Amino acid sequence: MRDFSQDHQWLSLNTATVRKQWKLDQIIDECARRGIRAISPWRDQVAAVGLDAVARQLKAHGMELSGYCRGGFYTAPDNAGLRAALDDNRRAIDEAKTLNAPCVVLVVGALPGALEGKAQYKDIVRARNEVRDGIAASLEYAREVGMPLAIEPLHPMQAAERACVNTLEHALDLCDELDPQATGMLGVALDIYHVWWDPKLRGQIERAGNAATG
Amino acid sequence: MRDFSQDHQWLSLNTATVRKQWKLDQIIDECARRGIRAISPWRDQVAAVGLDAVARQLKAHGMELSGYCRGGFYTAPDNAGLRAALDDNRRAIDEAKTLNAPCVVLVVGALPGALEGKAQYKDIVRARNEVRDGIAASLEYAREVGMPLAIEPLHPMQAAERACVNTLEHALDLCDELDPQATGMLGVALDIYHVWWDPKLRGQIERAGNAATG
Numbered sequence: 001m002r003d004f005s006q007d008h009q010w011l012s013l014n015t016a017t018v019r020k021q022w023k024l025d026q027i028i029d030e031c032a033r034r035g036i037r038a039i040s041p042w043r044d045q046v047a048a049v050g051l052d053a054v055a056r057q058l059k060a061h062g063m064e065l066s067g068y069c070r071g072g073f074y075t076a077p078d079n080a081g082l083r084a085a086l087d088d089n090r091r092a093i094d095e096a097k098t099l100n101a102p103c104v105v106l107v108v109g110a111l112p113g114a115l116e117g118k119a120q121y122k123d124i125v126r127a128r129n130e131v132r133d134g135i136a137a138s139l140e141y142a143r144e145v146g147m148p149l150a151i152e153p154l155h156p157m158q159a160a161e162r163a164c165v166n167t168l169e170h171a172l173d174l175c176d177e178l179d180p181q182a183t184g185m186l187g188v189a190l191d192i193y194h195v196w197w198d199p200k201l202r203g204q205i206e207r208a209g210n211a212a213t214g
Numbered sequence: 215m216r217d218f219s220q221d222h223q224w225l226s227l228n229t230a231t232v233r234k235q236w237k238l239d240q241i242i243d244e245c246a247r248r249g250i251r252a253i254s255p256w257r258d259q260v261a262a263v264g265l266d267a268v269a270r271q272l273k274a275h276g277m278e279l280s281g282y283c284r285g286g287f288y289t290a291p292d293n294a295g296l297r298a299a300l301d302d303n304r305r306a307i308d309e310a311k312t313l314n315a316p317c318v319v320l321v322v323g324a325l326p327g328a329l330e331g332k333a334q335y336k337d338i339v340r341a342r343n344e345v346r347d348g349i350a351a352s353l354e355y356a357r358e359v360g361m362p363l364a365i366e367p368l369h370p371m372q373a374a375e376r377a378c379v380n381t382l383e384h385a386l387d388l389c390d391e392l393d394p395q396a397t398g399m400l401g402v403a404l405d406i407y408h409v410w411w412d413p414k415l416r417g418q419i420e421r422a423g424n425a426a427t428g
Binding site: 124155159160170197199 | 338342369370371373374378380381384410411412413414
């Protein structure tokens with residue numbers, strides 16, 4: 001097995017991890033100083049500094065994005081909310097294009113309002129249907145502008161509050177359903193923090209690899 | 215759909231829910247007074263009152279068990295620990311026989327010591343192998359004495375501490391592997407608290423039903 005630990009080619013900093021220490025422009029400078037060549041920034045951090053300023057700064061440093069955090073949160077108690085979510089995802093995709101990100105990471109959402117302790121409905125099947133339809137709609141726009149989407153399954157302990165897609169298998173089933181030709185415009189993002197417990201993890205990673213290369 | 219809510223035939227009290235209020239003998243009396251015809255008692259509650267005394271009291275009330283809580287916790291850092299777990303499960307099965315329980319519920323265990331905050335190893339694949347081998351060994355004895363075992367999948371948030379079987383699918387895969395003839399001696403116990411999030415729940419419940427009736 002290769003030892004990747006010294007190989008910065010595979011290192012990217014999720015900028016949420018240092019959001020309390022620095023604003024994004026300083027994070028980028030500090031990463032550049034340390035030879036960290038890629039980051040995965042969050043939308044609010046980008047907005048705080050300014051989209052175009054961040055894009056220029058990344059270009060000046062030759063720094064790449066490994067992903068853009070985050071789209072998703074598709075569920076809502078009414079049609080106006082569902083539409084607002086789609087509009088917001090469209091903006092996230094546009095920002096990702098400006099930043100030259102390889103993908104927008106989707107934390108898909110769950111029971112609307114649950115994250116604030118006030119679930120507006122409690123039907124996880126409904127949430128999953130809204131998520132599927134939301135990804136399908138975003139994917140249409142993502143194809144138009146050429147920005148891949150990556151579904152991130154979250155740990156089942158967050159199934160009510162943050163994401164009702166909780167296994168890699170479920171995420172890949174969505175990919176198969178919404179992108180049956182495996183065009184590369186819809187994929188997955190994996191965080192071992194969320195998926196370590198899954199007994200099907202290895203097999204589903206192999207499935208994802210086969211879909212990507214097959 | 216039938217309304218079961220008034221039908222005490224399907225009501226059983228897991229006696230852990232009132233363990234702080236009463237000892238088991240009083241729990242049984244209070245259940246009988248209220249027309250609750252079945253309980254699922256815990257081993258420590260039985261031991262505190264005495265196995266034979268509990269068996270007599272249940273008989274006097276004509277009260278049934280819906281299950282016996284609990285066997286399992288098969289994992290250990292060494293062979294002595296693995297053997298001790300098997301011995302303990304054998305005792306649980308014997309107790310369940312004395313109480314005329316329909317099954318012993320298995321909370322299978324996970325990383326040994328993790329429940330006490332000191333995991334003695336951190337290899338969930340090893341834990342799952344030890345669990346599979348432990349259930350297989352218990353099943354041999356369970357067959358001898360005629361006491362079914364029921365694997366209870368716990369929520370993935372307890373995958374490290376209490377049970378490394380976290381989905382109904384995984385539990386049913388174990389049943390297929392260890393009891394390929396579907397003899398009825400190995401099954402599952404479902405608690406909606408643990409499995410509500412699972413997108414495959416409905417399909418796997420159907421699978422379980424087909425295995426039970428097929």
